[in-house]
Amino acid sequence: MSLLLTGIAELTTNDPARGDGHADRGDALLGVVRDAALVVSADGLVEWVGPADEAPDADTRRDLGGRAVIPGFVDSHTHLVFAGDRSAEFAARMTGTPYDGGGIAVSVAATRAASDDELRALVAARVAEMRAQGTTTVEIKSGYGLTLDDELRSLRIAREVTSHTTFLGAHVVPPEYASDRAAYVDLVTGPMLDAVTADGPTSLAESIDVFCEPHSAHAFDGDEARTILEAGRAAGLALRVHGNQLGPGPGVRLACELGARSVDHCTFLDDADVEALAAARGTTVATLLPGVEFSTRSPYPDGRALIDAGVDVALASDCNPGTCYSSSIPFAIALAVREMGMTPAEALHAATAVSARSLGLDRRIAPGQPAELAVIDAPSHLHLAYRAGVPIVRALDL
Amino acid sequence: MSLLLTGIAELTTNDPARGDGHADRGDALLGVVRDAALVVSADGLVEWVGPADEAPDADTRRDLGGRAVIPGFVDSHTHLVFAGDRSAEFAARMTGTPYDGGGIAVSVAATRAASDDELRALVAARVAEMRAQGTTTVEIKSGYGLTLDDELRSLRIAREVTSHTTFLGAHVVPPEYASDRAAYVDLVTGPMLDAVTADGPTSLAESIDVFCEPHSAHAFDGDEARTILEAGRAAGLALRVHGNQLGPGPGVRLACELGARSVDHCTFLDDADVEALAAARGTTVATLLPGVEFSTRSPYPDGRALIDAGVDVALASDCNPGTCYSSSIPFAIALAVREMGMTPAEALHAATAVSARSLGLDRRIAPGQPAELAVIDAPSHLHLAYRAGVPIVRALDL
Numbered sequence: 107m108s109l110l111l112t113g114i115a116e117l118t119t120n121d122p123a124r125g126d127g128h129a130d131r132g133d134a135l136l137g138v139v140r141d142a143a144l145v146v147s148a149d150g151l152v153e154w155v156g157p158a159d160e161a162p163d164a165d166t167r168r169d170l171g172g173r174a175v176i177p178g179f180v181d182s183h184t185h186l187v188f189a190g191d192r193s194a195e196f197a198a199r200m201t202g203t204p205y206d207g208g209g210i211a212v213s214v215a216a217t218r219a220a221s222d223d224e225l226r227a228l229v230a231a232r233v234a235e236m237r238a239q240g241t242t243t244v245e246i247k248s249g250y251g252l253t254l255d256d257e258l259r260s261l262r263i264a265r266e267v268t269s270h271t272t273f274l275g276a277h278v279v280p281p282e283y284a285s286d287r288a289a290y291v292d293l294v295t296g297p298m299l300d301a302v303t304a305d306g307p308t309s310l311a312e313s314i315d316v317f318c319e320p321h322s323a324h325a326f327d328g329d330e331a332r333t334i335l336e337a338g339r340a341a342g343l344a345l346r347v348h349g350n351q352l353g354p355g356p357g358v359r360l361a362c363e364l365g366a367r368s369v370d371h372c373t374f375l376d377d378a379d380v381e382a383l384a385a386a387r388g389t390t391v392a393t394l395l396p397g398v399e400f401s402t403r404s405p406y407p408d409g410r411a412l413i414d415a416g417v418d419v420a421l422a423s424d425c426n427p428g429t430c431y432s433s434s435i436p437f438a439i440a441l442a443v444r445e446m447g448m449t450p451a452e453a454l455h456a457a458t459a460v461s462a463r464s465l466g467l468d469r470r471i472a473p474g475q476p477a478e479l480a481v482i483d484a485p486s487h488l489h490l491a492y493r494a495g496v497p498i499v500r501a502l503d504l
Numbered sequence: 505m506s507l508l509l510t511g512i513a514e515l516t517t518n519d520p521a522r523g524d525g526h527a528d529r530g531d532a533l534l535g536v537v538r539d540a541a542l543v544v545s546a547d548g549l550v551e552w553v554g555p556a557d558e559a560p561d562a563d564t565r566r567d568l569g570g571r572a573v574i575p576g577f578v579d580s581h582t583h584l585v586f587a588g589d590r591s592a593e594f595a596a597r598m599t600g601t602p603y604d605g606g607g608i609a610v611s612v613a614a615t616r617a618a619s620d621d622e623l624r625a626l627v628a629a630r631v632a633e634m635r636a637q638g639t640t641t642v643e644i645k646s647g648y649g650l651t652l653d654d655e656l657r658s659l660r661i662a663r664e665v666t667s668h669t670t671f672l673g674a675h676v677v678p679p680e681y682a683s684d685r686a687a688y689v690d691l692v693t694g695p696m697l698d699a700v701t702a703d704g705p706t707s708l709a710e711s712i713d714v715f716c717e718p719h720s721a722h723a724f725d726g727d728e729a730r731t732i733l734e735a736g737r738a739a740g741l742a743l744r745v746h747g748n749q750l751g752p753g754p755g756v757r758l759a760c761e762l763g764a765r766s767v768d769h770c771t772f773l774d775d776a777d778v779e780a781l782a783a784a785r786g787t788t789v790a791t792l793l794p795g796v797e798f799s800t801r802s803p804y805p806d807g808r809a810l811i812d813a814g815v816d817v818a819l820a821s822d823c824n825p826g827t828c829y830s831s832s833i834p835f836a837i838a839l840a841v842r843e844m845g846m847t848p849a850e851a852l853h854a855a856t857a858v859s860a861r862s863l864g865l866d867r868r869i870a871p872g873q874p875a876e877l878a879v880i881d882a883p884s885h886l887h888l889a890y891r892a893g894v895p896i897v898r899a900l901d902l
Contacts (some may be wrong), residue, residue, distance in 0.1 A: 131595065193886035197529065197848050200841050200889070235894065400892060437893025443598050444798055450595050475684055488591035491598070494798060495835025496633065497895040 108153060109146045109504060110164035115485040116174040117142035119155060119471040120459040131488065132451020137470070146477040146504055154255025157359065157469055163231035174486050176454065177469045177500050178478040179435040182461040183346075183370050183393055183422035184272070187225055187234045187260040188250040190216025199402065206322050206352070209428045210250070210278045217250040217260070220412045225263050232425065233267050237432045240480035241392035245270040245422075247315055249277030254298050261302065263311045264485055270465050272346055273311035276334045278324035291330050295337035308340025309433040312465075315346040318357035328356030334501030335364050344466070350374045351398070362386040368393045368420065368464040371475045373407045383417040390418050391464040394456070396441035409456075410447030419488070420461040421453060440494035452492045477504060506551060507902060508562035514572040514716065514882040515540035518857040519555060519867040524717045529886065530849020535868070542573070544875040553869055572884050575867045576640025576876040576899050577833040580668075580743075581768050581791055581820035581861040584630045586648045588614025590825045597800065603739040604720050604750070607826045608676045609650070615648040615658070623661050631665050631825065634831045636879035637899035643668040643784040643820075643863055645713055647675030652696050658710045659700065669701050669861050670744055671709035674732045676722035677854055689728050693735035705740025710863075711765065712736030713744040716755035726754030733762050742864070748772045749796070751792055762785040766791045766818065771805050781815040790815050791864040792854070793822035794839035795830040807854075808845030818859040819851060838892035848889045875902060 125134035132138075143161035144153040154162055180353020195209050217225070229246070231326030232501050236244060246268055248260035257275050264271045269471040275294040283290035316334045325348075326334065335345050346368050351371035361369035362382040369383075370393040383392050392412055399406045412419050420452035421442055425433040432438075435457050442453040471479070479502040482489060489498060516534040523532035530536075531703075541559035543552040552560055593607050615623070627644070634642060644666055646658035655673050662669045673692040681688035700709050714732045717723035724732065733743050742765050747755020749769035759767035760780040768791040770777070781790050790810055797804045810817050819840055823831040830836075834854050840851040860867030869877070877900040880887060887896060 131592070191883065193882075193884060193890045194529070196890040197886050199848060239894070397892065400838075401890075403842060431887075431891050432893045433891075434893030440798075440893075444801060449599060484591075485589065488589060488595050489829075492591045492594040492799075493829050493831075493833030494795065495830045495838075495893060496637070 107148055107165035110161060110167040110168060111144040111146065111170060111175070112158055112161065113169040113171050113173065114142040114144065114158070114175045115141055115172045116487065117144065117155070117471065118174070118454065118487055120177055120455065121470045121472050128499040131486070132449055135451050135455050136487065144471070150477055152471055152473055152475050152477050152502060154473060158350050170481060170487055172486060174482040175502070176480050176482065176487055177458040178458050178480045179240050179473055180243040180465065180467065180469055181236060181241045181423050181425070181435060182245045182420060182464045183395060183424050184244055184370065184425035185249060185424070186229050186244070186246045187248060187264055188213045188217050188427050189220035189224060189228060190427065195428070196401065196431070203476050206324070208324055210324065211281055213250045213427050214252050214280060218253070222259065222263065226266070229263055229267060232433060239434050239497065240501055241435055242478040242480065242501045243270065243280040243462070243465070243467065244268050245272060247272040247274040249274030252277065252280040254293070254301055257298055258301055258310070265310060269312065271311045272315045272345065273299070273316040273338070274314040276316040276326055278317060287330070291333055294334055299337055299341050303341045303343070311343060313344040313346045315348065317348040318355065318360065319348065319352055320355050321352040328360055331357065331360055335366070339364065339421040344399040346370065350379065357463060358382060363391050366390050367466065370422070371395055371398065373399065373404060374414070375407065380412065380415050380417065382502055383412065384415045384501070387416055387418050391420045391460055393420040393422050393461065393464060394442065394446065395422055395430065395438070396445060397438050398424050399445070400441055401430040401432065406441070406445040408446065409442055413448065413452060418463070419456050421456040422461055434469055436490050436499055437495070440491045443491040450488050454487050454490065505563035508559060508565040508570060509542040509544065509573070510556055510559065511567040511569045511571065512540040512556070512573045512637055513570045514538055514543065514885065515553070515869065516544065516572070516852065516885055518568070518575055518853065519612050519870050529884070530847055532848050533853050535611040536641070541803055548874050548875050548902060550869055550871055550875050552871060555786060559662045568603045568879060570883055573900070574878050574879040574880065574885055575856040575869055576751065576878045577638050577855050578641040578766060578859040578863065578865065579634060579639045579821050579823070580643045580766065580818060580862045581793060581822050582644055583647060583822070583824035584642070584644045585646060585662055585843060586611045586615050586825050587618035587622060587626060588825065591649050593826070594799065594829070604722070605864055606722055609712055611648045611825050612678060614652050616651070616654050619656065620661065624664070624765040627661055627665060630831060635899040637832050637834060637895065638899055639833055639865070640876040640878065640899045641668065641860070641865065642666050643670060645670040645672040647672030650675065652691070652699055655696055656699055656708070663708060667710065669709045670711040670713045671697070671736070671741065672713045674714040674724055685728070689731055692732055695866070697735055697739050701739045701741070709741060711742040713746065715746040716753065716758065717746065717750055718753050719750040726758055729755065729758055730892060733758070733764070737762065742871055744768065748777065756780060760788050764788050765864065768820070770810070771797060771802060773805065778810065778813050778815065781810065782813045785814055785816050789818045789858055791818040791820050791859065791862060792840065792844065793828065794843060795828040795836050796822050797843070798839055799830065801830040804843040805837070807840055807845065809851055811846065811850060816858055816861070817854050818852040820859055834888050834897055835893070838889045841889040848886050852885050852888065856901065
């Protein structure tokens with residue numbers, strides 16, 4: 107049965123063909139239609155989009171009561187497969203203990219010790235929590251297993267809830283390899299990668315990722331990261347990179363050089379990094395994760411400068427137990443506006459259209475597209491940042 | 505029927521007699537009991553508190569599944585009685601338009617134009633939204649009416665949902681009095697105050713408040729504020745002050761001198777202000793409103809320094825359409841920890857015990873006290889800041 111949605115005060119389509127109206131609200135960027143309606147087909151695809159007074163009939167209808175509708179958030183960077191509680195590490199960091207990535211080993215130990223069903227229940231609860239906050243598409247990385255079996259298990263559990271899985275065996279060097287890093291890189295690029303791609307290149311993981319960070323003794327330097335990414339590319343995986351999170355480094359330029367879909371964090375950039383990102387526009391997205399800067403009391407990346415330089419900027423949560431246990435994209439949007447100089451429209455676009463592109467997706471609300479929608483208890487998308495911290499947006503169940 | 509609550513991984517009682525356990529988690533300050541139970545009487549009072557293995561029987565029982573329970577948040581500073589939408593003003597401010605209080609007139613016009621039932625519905629929705637985020641007690645100010653009738657109407661509507669109402673006729677000088685400020689002060693301290701207290705000093709308002717701010721042409725200077733507060737005190741109202749929000753000024757010292765229950769904002773303080781607040785400990789609370797600094801891109805007050813100086817520090821939302829349309833106390837707690845150097849325990853204490861004191865309330869979980877509780881979808885209060893932006897706390901319906 108087709109469904110007609112009415113009572114939409116403002117519809118963000120992300121379709122440039124539709125943008126008009128208030129320039130200062132970013133209507134052109136967001137492809138905003140005011141007083142809109144939407145028809146969804148029985149199989150969950152958008153059939154028709156336009157002004158309410160031109161809407162066709164449908165089998166059933168639902169009135170959204172003057173709310174705003176947006177594309178569901180695409181959270182393109184998360185680490186949801188983990189067990190254990192690191193809240194005390196957070197509290198210690200807030201009173202002065204610095205973050206260097208070492209706490210990841212705590213989550214690795216707890217994750218290895220958890221049963222499949224325990225991990226499955228934790229992931230399901232986190233995905234449900236995200237959906238309740240407007241996220242309809244989620245990428246999930248492995249990286250708290252760090253043995254062949256535990257990485258495979260993490261990816262299998264992630265794949266049960268999303269096709270956007272990322273092999274992050276190169277999250278950190280696990281403690282048992284601390285004195286022989288090369289052997290761990292060999293394990294990641296050899297047996298682990300072989301097992302991940304055994305049933306076909308993307309049977310278990312869509313992408314490969316590496317925490318490239320010379321400022322952490324636990325993470326990987328530029329040469330190690332290149333080895334890992336090139337092996338992943340040769341095996342048929344798309345590339346993602348954790349780059350320039352804790353200080354300047356080679357991660358961003360390496361990602362751009364290798365044609366990664368995304369380089370994430372981008373907290374410490376120099377001019378050459380920004381130029382590389384601008385030159386990689388259309389290929390490599392800079393995914394900013396301001397919840398991490400919030401939760402580690404780091405300076406924020408300059409989102410404004412990146413956009414002005416012509417960089418494709420996405421926003422994601424980085425939901426993880428160490429540096430940001432926030433799954434809230436509205437919170438990331440509010441931080442992008444408050445701390446990174448992005449407009450409310452740019453921030454919403456970054457958390458939908460651009461983050462989608464970094465996963466190879468088209469996230470417009472247009473005929474033929476999946477009706478992955480979120481609804482805001484407010485008349486416009488401006489309220490996402492205006493009402494910081496308040497849960498006013500949720501995925502729309504059709 | 506009495507109710508036994510079990511499955512409480514961590515209970516914050518705010519009762520200093522109970523504090524023990526982890527010093528670095530603030531257990532002493534919060535009076536934490538781990539693996540706790542609670543008996544609530546048929547009339548909603550706490551009957552018994554203690555370790556679960558010592559719990560008495562009750563008529564019914566409910567298992568909270570290993571969650572943390574805290575006293576419900578006391579939001580001691582809100583402006584919930586308003587109509588209209590100022591999200592575009594927020595968006596403009598985020599791209600550079602400074603805040604000077606002038607936008608209040610926009611809300612005044614919309615509020616005057618709204619019907620009683622419209623205002624009532626708006627207030628009810630906002631209180632419900634706050635309860636869904638863990639707030640069980642709310643103070644509500646008038647101040648978007650600014651005529652005798654509209655201020656009375658605002659207070660009557662607020663009093664329908666809380667006894668903690670505050671007369672804020674002195675929010676700003678309304679446009680129609682811009683050329684005769686003294687006449688407006690006379691109106692506030694004369695006919696308005698007479699009407700507010702006509703049926704007894706606290707029949708309609710518990711407190712009087714003034715926006716003391718020499719840096720805004722719309723607000724009141726120190727002499728005007730003193731006149732208003734002294735008139736309110738003479739009429740039998742408790743005193744509250746908006747002080748030192750936009751720059752240094754006389755508000756904080758005036759509040760301390762006059763024995764106000766609270767002086768709110770405290771964004772720009774000098775040493776003499778801090779000394780006055782420390783000397784007023786036990787009488788005047790400094791209520792910090794970090795959602796305002798977030799939403800106006802202002803520097804944050806130094807909560808750490810205030811606590812270290814011996815000042816009673818409370819946290820509240822300041823939920824209002826201009827400078828902070830966030831009703832989220834968890835968000836304020838996360839900001840207090842990230843931006844103001846407060847520990848998670850100090851922030852929770854500030855948003856419950858200390859904010860309660862500023863309303864003349866005792867907000868401990870102890871026998872004989874009202875069972876105003878909130879429950880966290882996590883095993884400890886640390887998660888309130890650790891999981892910034894995620895809606896994990898709600899008022900507990902008994």
